[in-house]
Amino acid sequence: MSFDLDHYKQTAKAVEVDDIDFDDFRDKPLSAEAIRCLHYMTDVETHTVCYLRDLLVTPSHQNPRITAFLTMWNFEEYWHGDVIDRVLAVHAEINGLPRHRSVRLAQGFRGNVIAPITQCLTAAVFGEDFIATHMTWGAVNEWSAHAAYGRLIELEQHATLTKILQRIQQQESRHLAFYMSEARERLEKSRKAQRITRFALRKFWAPVGSTITPKAETRFVLNHLLGGEGATRWCRCSTPRSTSFPASRA
Ligand SMILES: [Fe+2]
Numbered sequence: 275m276s277f278d279l280d281h282y283k284q285t286a287k288a289v290e291v292d293d294i295d296f297d298d299f300r301d302k303p304l305s306a307e308a309i310r311c312l313h314y315m316t317d318v319e320t321h322t323v324c325y326l327r328d329l330l331v332t333p334s335h336q337n338p339r340i341t342a343f344l345t346m347w348n349f350e351e352y353w354h355g356d357v358i359d360r361v362l363a364v365h366a367e368i369n370g371l372p373r374h375r376s377v378r379l380a381q382g383f384r385g386n387v388i389a390p391i392t393q394c395l396t397a398a399v400f401g402e403d404f405i406a407t408h409m410t411w412g413a414v415n416e417w418s419a420h421a422a423y424g425r426l427i428e429l430e431q432h433a434t435l436t437k438i439l440q441r442i443q444q445q446e447s448r449h450l451a452f453y454m455s456e457a458r459e460r461l462e463k464s465r466k467a468q469r470i471t472r473f474a475l476r477k478f479w480a481p482v483g484s485t486i487t488p489k490a491e492t493r494f495v496l497n498h499l500l501g502g503e504g505a506t507r508w509c510r511c512s513t514p515r516s517t518s519f520p521a522s523r524a
């Protein structure tokens with residue numbers, strides 16, 4: 275069964291924070307390692323609109339089902355960044371618009387001009403089959419985001435952070451469900467799409483955020499959250515429950 279897009283459109287929303295006591299972080303601040311991970315996470319979340327810019331110059335743009343999803347996806351990801359920024363603000367860390375602007379400016383001519391043009395031209399060569407690659411890529415990234423939040427919850431053992439990150443995870447699960455549903459359908463239909471997607475993932479995939487943040491930050495976050503034996507064991511059993519279809523009403 276495919277993802278129920280109409281239901282998702284009606285229920286997409288900002289992460290609920292009305293009942294969150296952000297002052298709790300003043301009494302019980304997060305570890306320096308968690309703060310560093312949250313900076314990375316919000317940089318990625320708030321960069322979603324830029325990823326969207328690069329996707330809207332590909333064949334995905336011509337599919338209204340995909341663009342309807344991307345509209346809601348971008349909206350929800352924005353709020354993921356916003357709520358993490360609120361946590362960083364309580365810790366007197368740089369956050370919000372000045373931080374987002376500096377991340378975007380740091381991408382320079384290459385990231386802001388060359389990258390979207392290259393993506394536009396490459397995707398145009400592959401045509402409709404590019405969408406399968408986009409959907410598979412999205413699924414991998416949503417899955418890893420879900421796992422990263424889960425691992426941070428486990429490491430930090432902080433009730434308020436847990437509440438916030440679990441709400442973000444619920445939304446990441448729905449994103450994952452859409453991407454997986456679309457990827458599966460498209461890959462089943464086209465051998466060419468399978469070949470292109472396998473090639474693209476093997477050759478070009480890298481952890482989400484690694485192209486926009488300093489390499490040292492990606493290395494730190496991966497080591498802290500996903501390094502070590504405990505993390506490997508944890509990742510193996512962290513498949514989001516709502517990826518079994520129909521997952522759209524999770
Ligand atoms: Fe997110």
Ligand SMILES: [Fe+2]
Nearest residue numbers: 416445446449
């Ligand atoms: Fe997501």
